[in-house]
Amino acid sequence: MPNVGLRVFVTKELRDLKSSPQVWPGYLILPLLGVVLPVVFLALAPLDLARAADPDLVSLMRFAARDPWLARYPEAERLPRLVVRDFGAFFLLMPVMLSALAAALAIAAEKQQRTLEPILATPLSDQEFVLAKLAAVLVPAIAVTWIAAGGFVVAVAVVTAIRYRITMVPGAAFWVSLVALAPVGGAAAALLGMRVSIKARDVQGAVQTASLWVIPAGIALVATLGRVAVRHLLGSAIAVLVALLVAAWLYRGTLRRFQREEILTRLG
Amino acid sequence: MIEADGLTRRFGERVAVDDVSFRLEPGQLCALLGPNGAGKTTIIRMLLGLVGPSAGGATVAGIRIPGTPAGMASLRARVGLLTETPGLYDRLSALENLTLFGRLYRLSGSDLSGRIERELRRLDLWDRRDDPAGTFSKGMKQRLAIARAIFHDPDVVFLDEPTAGLDPEASRDVRQLIGTLKRAGRTIIVCSHNLAEAAALADVVAVMKQRLIAFGPVETLGGSGQGVRCRLVAVDPPERLGGVIAAAAPIGGLARVGNSFEFTVRDPVRALPAIVAAVVAAGVGVVEVRPLERSLEEIYLSLVGADHA
Numbered sequence: 026m027p028n029v030g031l032r033v034f035v036t037k038e039l040r041d042l043k044s045s046p047q048v049w050p051g052y053l054i055l056p057l058l059g060v061v062l063p064v065v066f067l068a069l070a071p072l073d074l075a076r077a078a079d080p081d082l083v084s085l086m087r088f089a090a091r092d093p094w095l096a097r098y099p100e101a102e103r104l105p106r107l108v109v110r111d112f113g114a115f116f117l118l119m120p121v122m123l124s125a126l127a128a129a130l131a132i133a134a135e136k137q138q139r140t141l142e143p144i145l146a147t148p149l150s151d152q153e154f155v156l157a158k159l160a161a162v163l164v165p166a167i168a169v170t171w172i173a174a175g176g177f178v179v180a181v182a183v184v185t186a187i188r189y190r191i192t193m194v195p196g197a198a199f200w201v202s203l204v205a206l207a208p209v210g211g212a213a214a215a216l217l218g219m220r221v222s223i224k225a226r227d228v229q230g231a232v233q234t235a236s237l238w239v240i241p242a243g244i245a246l247v248a249t250l251g252r253v254a255v256r257h258l259l260g261s262a263i264a265v266l267v268a269l270l271v272a273a274w275l276y277r278g279t280l281r282r283f284q285r286e287e288i289l290t291r292l293g
Numbered sequence: 294m295i296e297a298d299g300l301t302r303r304f305g306e307r308v309a310v311d312d313v314s315f316r317l318e319p320g321q322l323c324a325l326l327g328p329n330g331a332g333k334t335t336i337i338r339m340l341l342g343l344v345g346p347s348a349g350g351a352t353v354a355g356i357r358i359p360g361t362p363a364g365m366a367s368l369r370a371r372v373g374l375l376t377e378t379p380g381l382y383d384r385l386s387a388l389e390n391l392t393l394f395g396r397l398y399r400l401s402g403s404d405l406s407g408r409i410e411r412e413l414r415r416l417d418l419w420d421r422r423d424d425p426a427g428t429f430s431k432g433m434k435q436r437l438a439i440a441r442a443i444f445h446d447p448d449v450v451f452l453d454e455p456t457a458g459l460d461p462e463a464s465r466d467v468r469q470l471i472g473t474l475k476r477a478g479r480t481i482i483v484c485s486h487n488l489a490e491a492a493a494l495a496d497v498v499a500v501m502k503q504r505l506i507a508f509g510p511v512e513t514l515g516g517s518g519q520g521v522r523c524r525l526v527a528v529d530p531p532e533r534l535g536g537v538i539a540a541a542a543p544i545g546g547l548a549r550v551g552n553s554f555e556f557t558v559r560d561p562v563r564a565l566p567a568i569v570a571a572v573v574a575a576g577v578g579v580v581e582v583r584p585l586e587r588s589l590e591e592i593y594l595s596l597v598g599a600d601h602a
Contacts, residue, residue, distance in 0.1 A: 037393050040384060139378045143441065146341055147397040148370040150362070286344045290304065 038161025047232055048127045055119050056173030060180050063112045067105055067184045105189055109181050113199040114251035116174040120211030121243035123166035128218030129235030131158045133225040142289060151283045162215045167208050174203050201261040202254040209268040214243035216275035223282055294319055295340060295449060295480055299349030302335050309335040311504040322481040324491035326593055327501035333484045337451045342368045354448040370398060373447035377454055379438035383427030387418055387437050390426055391444060398445040412440035431458040439467060443474060450474060453484045468494060492589035500596050507596050514592045520557040522585045527552055528578035541571035
């Protein structure tokens with residue numbers, strides 16, 4: 026069975042990830058921010074927004090008033106609804122940040138630990154290797170994102186029910202984005218990270234390159250698509266399609282760049 | 294079986310391996326020797342299908358190099374590799390390390406577990422099978438890496454410094470294991486800087502320095518192009534005996550140490566009787582005359598040094 030190797034390799038990768046000090050703190054901090062930040066904002070924002078003096082809050086209110094979807098709601102509900110809707114985009118960025126960094130380490134760490142050559146000397150195909158690395162960084166990133174998003178939905182529902190007497194939860198576009206766009210966006214970022222890892226000579230170089238351009242590029246891509254995706258169902262469908270095309274293009278490119286010979290030659 | 298045919302590898306302007314050809318039969322063990330940077334690792338990577346040749350080719354375990362990606366995957370399934378550093382996953386146990394690689398070699402079930410137990414017991418690691426490889430001593434890691442290189446019963450095995458870091462007892466056990474593999478018909482290439490070990494293990498020795506400087510059994514390497522070093526021990530030899538020896542046959546490098554004369558001859562079968570006859574005719578008794586056996590180290594250094602010059 027050709028995918029037996031893939032499954033075992035993924036299991037090994039997940040275990041490695043658990044003890045990687047460069048990666049796992051992100052798996053704790055980002056979900057925490059995703060749940061705590063909107064809750065704190067909703068809990069502390071003034072209820073009587075018409076009298077709000079904070080200039081940032083006032084400008085946010087003006088923005089909400091211009092949004093056709095928010096404009097349908099009473100003024101007091103606009104700000105919490107804006108937070109509940111737009112903060113959902115954070116959960117599209119989370120897998121990008123988590124998987125890009127983990128993927129940047131994926132091959133570079135093996136080079137540094139000198140475990141790469143024995144693996145490359147097995148019958149494992151290039152495709153299996155890349156897919157295993159991709160799955161290994163994507164599975165935990167998506168799992169953590171979905172758990173945190175679940176926490177976010179429950180937390181904002183509880184806070185808005187208590188404070189505004191209305192239970193506010195994200196709409197269908199958020200759920201479509203979370204289920205489809207988050208994994209595809211994460212995969213695209215992971216593939217970019219993997220390209221960095223293929224070229225990198227050591228872990229530090231890989232982390233630096235990923236932090237300097239892979240994560241910002243991934244964030245820019247998902248933020249552009251995510252803004253549209255979390256607001257409209259059609260927007261989320263288009264965003265998923267665009268992200269899929271980008272991910273497929275990156276996958277083909279990564280496979281092309283995965284040259285055992287070049288990797289080993291760089292290894293020395 | 295391994296047959297290399299004009300294997301060449303260039304990295305830009307630099308030639309790492311230059312026109313290397315040799316043939317190894319099943320059950321033959323070749324010690325691949327050469328200074329650092331001589332191209333040993335590159336040639337092994339080429340024979341594994343990991344690095345493509347710039348020119349020439351090879352057949353390893355019946356599979357042609359260069360070949361298709363599927364062909365190279367089949368090749369890698371039939372060879373075993375021990376790299377210079379063990380390259381183990383430190384967070385995985387010995388059992389998990391071998392299970393991972395076993396699955397990558399498409400082994401499963403009782404076949405896989407049986408092979409793992411056999412090798413871990415043979416290499417005295419069975420009692421530590423559940424401990425993370427990172428907690429092992431250097432020697433234990435090396436033994437585990439050897440188990441990983443051979444437990445899928447490859448036809449061809451490449452071992453880079455197999456006894457590095459091992460204590461004498463463990464080194465002996467590894468040498469015995471390599472002997473067992475050889476008797477089982479595996480073709481083995483051992484890279485080593487331990488020339489005594491290479492001489493003890495190898496059927497043939499290959500000396501590399503980008504190109505193949507010498508290839509053959511140890512006993513044939515000493516005479517290649519250099520002549521054979523011989524020693525004659527005489528009874529109370531007079532000062533003039535050196536001249537007598539030199540006049541009797543074409544010799545080189547004549548040196549006297551006490552009653553002994555050492556010299557190099559190209560054809561000892563013809564030259565030594567002529568020299569003995571001349572010495573006896575000069576009225577000097579001969580205690581012994583014989584070709585000197587050169588150690589692999591002497592042969593290696595003369596070959597590498599001569600190539601350098």
